[in-house]
Amino acid sequence: MKTFLLRRLLALLPLLLAVTFITQTLLVLAPGDYFSKLAENPSITAARLEMLRAQYHIDSENVFVRYGYWLKGAVQGDFGYSFKFQAPVWSLIADRIVNTLILAIGALIISWGLAIPLGVISAVKKDTVFDRLAGGLSFVGLSIPSVFFSLLMVFFAQKSGLFPVGGIHNQVYWQYFTPWQKVVDTLWHLVLPATVLGTIGMAQYMRQMRGEMIETLSQDYIRTARAKGLSERKVLFGHALGNAINPLITLFGFSFAYLLSGAFITEYVFSWPGMGRLTVEALLDKDEPLVMASIVMLTAMLVVGSLLADLLLAYLDPRIRLE
């Protein structure tokens, strides 16, 4: 167990090195940098620009020099300052990561809370109207582009006035709220983006759940359970569900990782101040230190997400041993 954990975390190191090096190469290849925009300002001289570039070590066109500077800082825990926000990148990321976690957990609750019961019912009532309807709906959920779905939700929020249009909390009254009001306000802002992200995942997990459940229900031990006269409820929840759900746990880890890194379109449309939006905006602005740190964070989250899935699976399924 310990060696397993250690090995997986050690494997993260070369991955992070490769990812950051690729990112650095692409950033160096990209024409222009953050300070190119300042060049349009007549009060800033070319000499001043050169000074700024030298100060932030982005004056060299040599990838290895640039990466060397970054790596030297990163190893010492110094990931630099964001050009745009003029703040240490980790303080920016730390703020955003909490927001992204809130969104991801909200979406997970919606998607898995719906997917498992719907998948089980569809499997039990296979080929009925309910199953067909759920199957059709899952295709809709699977196919609806998140940009489009998010925009529809924003439209709904604006027209109905039931939900806020974007952001994570009320800008005006936030500071006067009691802690309890703050929680309610955040949840209220969370409903729509979490629904968008949750629905898209839900469709996929529901189909998977249905498939696994149908497979499990055709097994011999289910027939045995029925033959010895167990109630259908006990057969389903005592015998079938526990076995059918195992393959989904791997998916659970991936879905968590995907939500942490893949939610940026939804974050973008809903102005949700999460990691995804921070990274995309940093990329569009060529805010190099912030891009590098975000990529490190996102990659690490992806790996940790799948690691958590493995651990959970090993915990729930006694047949699996982590060596």
Add this chain to the structure above:
Amino acid sequence: MSIEPEPSAAPAPRASRTPWQTLWLKLRKNRAAMLALYVLVALYMVAVFADFLAPYHYETLDQDRPFQAPMLLRIHIRDASGSLTRPFIYGTRVANPSLKLYEDDTSETFPIRLFGRGDRHDLLWLVPTDRHLFTVDAPARLYLFGSDQFGRDIFSRILYGSRVSLSVGLIGIAISTLIGMLVGGVAGYYGGAIDFLLMRVVELILALPSLYLILVLRQSFGSDLTSIQIYLLIVLILSFIGWASEARVIRGMVLSLKEQEYVVAAEALGFSRMWIVVKHILPNTLSFVIVTATLSVPFYILGEVALSYLGVGIQEPEASWGNMLRAAQNVSYLTEYTWVITPGFFIFAAVMAWNVFGDGLRDAADPRTER
């Protein structure tokens, strides 16, 4: 209900069917998949004939009259006296220029003309013509799905945009499938160091947060590119991300295929290794490849949409379904002139059709569903 065949009938005709015929027969029984196939054929035909079907060119604008409401439901077929007449629309009057409100001017009617003259275009990229399937006479303009912030016809732009948004999927999948098959085939058959190296590359690409990689890649090429360059770049970037998962599965299949007798026979005949991979092994993975390819077309369509929506994809005035949705980013446009999200329905329809068709294809290719 089908009639049971006579026991004395000749041997079942199935024996003489090629695998492709079996697949097609099974697919035809799947109504949802066939419907999706018809939708796809229709969409792609529309894309091919976009310039003829669209009443206007995608750049044609009327800046004095932006945000006109959709006219699809305001095409009249009865004249003032109530008798049937050829379909027509009323002229438009500006009711409130600052709020972009318009009203019908019932004093003038403009019949919809079939094969009328309009903007010049090259039919099928070959035949220069100015005929369009339907037009109305100037000064009236026909905005079936409304007009955007520059007074351009959204319907025409959706048709032109379908060329970009739909072809990205086909070309992208062709490139990534080719790479995926070659890499997977070589890695699986050659084994050893080549296999090890290629698979590490695959794992690296799969471990990266792909949408960010796409964005970084896109940024590294700068923005002073022509529209055709940007289009090709998007396709190449998406294929660059897309081939990895394909290669991994193909490698797995090749590992088992290379023990087959016909491969050993080909080796004994002294064919080169590359020839064996391309000619003898890869064709046997084809049904799997086609199914996964179909199911991954949506990734390319949505990838283009995401990039164009973020403003680093297809640039104005060129139309794509993704960059048309950018107008809806402005919440007041979205709520006042809701028709700007019409392209979203087309993205949804195309992605859904590919998903349903791919799912049907997978069932049809699965020997376990033999009937």
